[in-house]
Amino acid sequence: MNTTLTSYHAQYYAYELTRSRTADDQDKFTASLQDATVDLNPHQVEAALFAFKSPLSKGALLADEVGLGKTIEAGIILSQKWAERKRKLLIIAPANLRKQWNQELADKFFLPSTIIEAKSFNQIIRSGNLNPFEQNEILICSYQFARAKETWLRHIQWDLVIIDEAHRLRNVYRPDNKIGKSIKSALAHTQKVLLTATPLQNSLLELYGLVSIIDDYTFGDLKSFKTNYARIGGNEQYNDLKERLKPVCKRTLRRQVLEYISFTNRLAIVEEFYPYQEEQQLYDDVSDYLRSDKLYALPASQRHLMTMILRKLLSSSTFAIQGTLQKLATKLDAHLQGQTAIQLDDIAQDYEGFEELADEWAENDETKRNKPEPIPEEERPQALEEKQKLQQFAALASTIQKNSKGVKLLTALTKGFEKLQELGAAKKAIIFTESTRTQQYLKEILETQGYAGQIVLFNGTNNDTHSRAIYTDWMQHHAGTDRISGSHSADKRQAIVDWFRNEATIMIATEAAAEGINLQFCSLVVNYDLPWNPQRIEQRIGRCHRYGQKFDVVVINFLNKANAADQRVYQLLDQKFKLFSGVFGASDEVLGAIESGVDFEKRIARIYKECRTAQEIQEAFDALEATFEEEKQQKLDNTKLQLLENFDDEVHRKLRVNLQQGKEYLNLFEQRLWGITEWALNSSADFHPETYSFTLKANPFQNPAIHLGNYQLLKSATDRKKSEIDLAATANIYRIGHPLAQSVIESCKTRNPGSTHLLFDYANTLLKITVLEPLLGHSGWLTLSLLSISSFEKEEHLIFSGTTDDGTPLDGELCQKLFNLSAKEMETVTIPKETTATLNAIRTQQIQAILDNSMQRNARFFDDEYEKLDKWADDMKLSLEREIKDLDAGIRLRKAEARKLSDLESKVKERRHVKELEKLRDDKRRHLFEAQDQIESKKDGLLEDVEARMASRTEKETLFTIRWSLK
16 A cells, blocks of 8 residues: 555544444455455355344354365354454364364464363362353353253353354254253354254254254244145245245355365375284284173273274274283272272373263263272182283283384385375375374384484374474564464464474374364375274364365375275275265265264274174175165255255356455455554554565554564465465464554544644546546545444444535545545644534435435344244144144044944043043134234234334444545
């Protein structure tokens, strides 16, 4: 921006950057977009606008296809709420996605968030806060935790709740869906945004369930919904259901956005191996042991979970299982001597994801950590024998010095790096294992094969010597900058990721790296251990294969050719789930079909436990695979297409226009932020306009959150996207939400420069603004006012009222364009009374036009709400009438059955049943009108609530008045 600003420019820009906009304003989220390291994608902005396009909206179901960034859409909405100083914000997500949300909010939106779970919840209560949900930052919790803490959730007046992977709640209408009912009840009066790629899987009732979580008045009760839509037969029913879904459901397809989003591919490499003889012996022995009817070393309440963990450690490496086997033997021995009870936590340390896995399993059943009972005296011999077996297994494992899969790792890496070179990608690889012991083993192998000094470890603690040194250096390098968040764990994680990006070739990671870190600079993912949960695999690959990745991503998997079950698991994950190849990985259809990866994981574990022969294994996997056959979905394909998908040229054109307009306004927004910063910090900083960066030499605001040093404006350049900005190389990211920017804006707003003569310079501008040319050589008066309207929502308007000296009124847009020019502040002026009166009259007309527009918009919102309530009332009445019809049908059936009976006693008994049904029907008939009155009364109550919110309040404030001249 080459414009020479004045204090009037600065004040106008400051208010324009921060004014509250209406819910349907296309530019509503511009500040949130500028404040985030996300690119302007129109479908995401449109989804965010859709969520609250009406101030009466109770939320939305955002159902974009997988890969289109529903998390970004939610982040934009959360950023807007945060900017509005609304702090009661909650995210409910699957346990394994909590850290990912935490990191994404920090990395992309600079939003603070906290994961709240049992341990931290109890600590907060002990500290004196009796409701730990009462906090002023974004909270993240799991489904199971939300259910367990329903009472506490209910007592918070949430500003917004995001529910991720919301298809988990689609059966909330069923009586046995405890988690869904609990969450729905606790958040009944809260605005909610539900995120899912699979809102409709098996039945239209799932849509009914999801929509009812957002707004119970979109449809009537379950019975009326079934009556209306359970057997959709014609276009009229389709269109009616689609119209009722339109205000609350939005879905964007991948093919709609290919014009501005490019997706890279996934390329799969399989590395086959055969275990060494000793490895196979250990595998067979431990597998047989785990199939035993009774095990004393494993708590009965957690046997299934622990059995799966032992199997995962066993397939990871002999080094992973050896220590665990020894711990089991030691714990069992202590238990036999009555010293201590076996606790699952004690023996799960080698499997780093235990706590999270236990949380996930708890979300799906009633897994509890019960204290084991003492071993009966008569069973001690069997327990002793089991202890000896465990000791033998541990001894065998300790004699094995190398694993076949480990030896094959170097071969696999060589293939992977060759492929990266062919693609032109950087030589970077992330290797995933499920065991910290295997992690150390792989590090030692690779260091002896030429990778010494090129490896970094990533796990749940990151407490090894090398990681601590990386963290210390990183902290010293970024001292006194915004790069340091203040969270020890978050900063250490970031330090390790930065070191991987800049120094290392290989990161060896546990499951901790599958959550919440972004590795777009890496294009090789090695699944040394392969989880059985498809959603976890998708998370892993998604660290690299994500928006912003420039190259195809190579995925290497290891396959044990001696294990029939392992081969079928891989076949299922590869061919049925399509996790390892293609543009998008696992489809939303398939991931939605399994609903919970934990359930799928349990079914795999059951096969490993129960099947011994190759034939049994094949039959069990055939049965499992059959549950995901495509035929199951064909009956709903047409329904989905008509109800949720809307692809036509009009949509395509709209997205293209929105992208162009959005970019133009975002660019103007960024220019104005840069302009007022340059003006406000003129004597405190050195500016570099060509790179939109500056060096702050002094802090004029005395705010300790503001650091001296280099700042880079968070701005998209013509040749790069924000998602490609290397934040690691930047000391302080300058954005509208930064404390320095906030101080700059506030200082510009509060300046009171008085009334001055401004000389606008058109002759030397680089811009050609044709509409201003008739004003050349003219002068006049101009005032800027702020109009605030509080009704359904708060909206603010900046009103320019202007006139020429000959009394000609100036259009408000014309006045705005004057402030696109450089200007010079001349002498102080006194405003003539007649000029003030003229400007006030012009302003009054402008205010009335805005108020009329606002009233019309609110009337539309009111009409939509009233129509929704009308349809809800009709549904409820239909449901009552249907009940009576059902009773009539039941009575006719019972009468017919009674006539067929020959036994008098049975006839009398059946007739009594008929009389009871007739009495119930007659009661319902008598109460039908009363019930209808109750429905109408409830509708009136809802309308009264809407009307109360309509009460409009306006305030106006004159910001400045100037004399203007244009030369």
